Amino acid sequence: MKAARLHAPRDVRIEEVPTPKPGPGEVLVRVRAVSICPSDWRLYEDGHASGVVPDHPMIQGHEFSGDVAALGEGMSGPPVGTPVAVEPSWPCGECDVCRAGLTNLCRHIVFPSFPQRDGALAEYIACPAHAVYPLPPGTSYTVGALIEPLGVAIHAVRLAALSPDTRIVVLGAGAIGMCVVMVARARGLRQMAVVEPLAGRREWPARLGCTPVAASHEELMATGLEGEVVFECSGESAAVEQAMQVTRPAGKVVVVGIPHPDRVTFDSTIPRRKELTVIFSRRSRNTLEEAIALLAWGQVDLTALPTREYSLEQAQEALEATAARPGDMLRAIVRP
Numbered sequence: 001m002k003a004a005r006l007h008a009p010r011d012v013r014i015e016e017v018p019t020p021k022p023g024p025g026e027v028l029v030r031v032r033a034v035s036i037c038p039s040d041w042r043l044y045e046d047g048h049a050s051g052v053v054p055d056h057p058m059i060q061g062h063e064f065s066g067d068v069a070a071l072g073e074g075m076s077g078p079p080v081g082t083p084v085a086v087e088p089s090w091p092c093g094e095c096d097v098c099r100a101g102l103t104n105l106c107r108h109i110v111f112p113s114f115p116q117r118d119g120a121l122a123e124y125i126a127c128p129a130h131a132v133y134p135l136p137p138g139t140s141y142t143v144g145a146l147i148e149p150l151g152v153a154i155h156a157v158r159l160a161a162l163s164p165d166t167r168i169v170v171l172g173a174g175a176i177g178m179c180v181v182m183v184a185r186a187r188g189l190r191q192m193a194v195v196e197p198l199a200g201r202r203e204w205p206a207r208l209g210c211t212p213v214a215a216s217h218e219e220l221m222a223t224g225l226e227g228e229v230v231f232e233c234s235g236e237s238a239a240v241e242q243a244m245q246v247t248r249p250a251g252k253v254v255v256v257g258i259p260h261p262d263r264v265t266f267d268s269t270i271p272r273r274k275e276l277t278v279i280f281s282r283r284s285r286n287t288l289e290e291a292i293a294l295l296a297w298g299q300v301d302l303t304a305l306p307t308r309e310y311s312l313e314q315a316q317e318a319l320e321a322t323a324a325r326p327g328d329m330l331r332a333i334v335r336p
Helices: 038-046 141-145 149-158 173-185 203-207 217-222 238-245 269-274 288-296 312-324
Strands: 002-008 011-016 026-033 063-071 083-086 124-128 132-134 168-171 192-195 227-232 247-253 279-281 307-311 331-335
Touching: 002 132, 002 312, 011 168, 011 312, 026 083, 063 141, 063 149, 083 141, 083 149, 083 288, 132 203, 132 288, 141 149, 141 331, 149 173, 149 227, 149 247, 149 288, 168 173, 168 238, 173 192, 173 203, 192 217, 217 238, 227 238, 238 247, 238 269, 247 269, 307 312, 312 331
Parallel strands: 168 192, 168 227, 227 247, 247 279, 307 331
Antiparallel strands: 002 011, 026 063, 026 124, 026 331, 063 083, 083 132
C-alpha cells in the first residue's frame, strides 16, 4: 500500500509499505479521509511529540474515517464495506487507571500517529474493533474524519459540567474550539463568547450565535464580560494565562489545546485570587457513540467547518497548510 511517511522534520515521502493484516479482535480499515491535526504538524515541524522521538519513519494521522476492508479472527462485523469513524485512543483495559474507568489516561495507551505507532496517512490501517463505529447513512468521509475533534470537544464539555445558563468563553475558533461551541449549543447553552485573532476565523462563531467574537482577550476584557467556564482551545502556551484573565472568580478554565511550547508559565496571583479551578483535558473518553448520535440527530453540523482537500501525494502540502493557519480553512483533509 502507499503511505506518507515522515523521515525527519519537514521530510514526508510517499512510499510503498506492507499492508497491515487485522489480528484477533481487529478490523482493517480502508482509509478514505484523514483530517490533519495541529499535533500532526508539530511532529512534522519539531521531529518529536512532546519529547518522544520516532524510532522509524512515521505514518502520521489520527483523525480519520474509511470503510471496513477485512475482519480479524473472531470478528463477525461490522460487515466489510461499512463506512466507519474511528476512536484513535486504544487503552489496554487492564491497568489500574483503565479499571477506574479513565481509559483515555491508560498507562499503556496506544494512539496511532504518536510515536511509535503508525497512523492513518496510508491506504489501510488495522484498528481494534471496539474503536470503530458505523457512520450515519449519507455521512461524508470528511465529516467522519472530523468526528475525532468532535469527541475531544465532547470530553472537554463533560469535564466542565456545564448547565444551560452557564456563560462560556472559547479561546481559539479552530476545529476544536468550534466543536466545543457546537457541543455546548447542543446542550442548550446560548451565552457564548469567542476570542480569535485571525479575522477569517471570526465569521463562523458569529454565525453560530456567539457574542461577542473578539480579536483578543484584551478586547473581550474591555467589554467587562467574564466566563464562568473558559475553554482554551488555541494550543498557544500564553493563552492559558489569558484564559485565566477572562474567567470570573470561582470559575473554571479547561485547557483543551496542547500548549506549544509544552512549558506553560503564568502569574499565579490570577488563579489564586480568583480561586479558579484549572482542568487539563486529555483527548477523549468513550465519546464516539455520542458524537455519532449528535450527527444523526442533526444537533451538530460538521459540514459547517471549512476544509481543503489534498491527495495522499500532497500530504506534505496539507501539513504546511495546517501550519499556515489560513483564515478560510480549519482542517486540511487528505484523501488516500
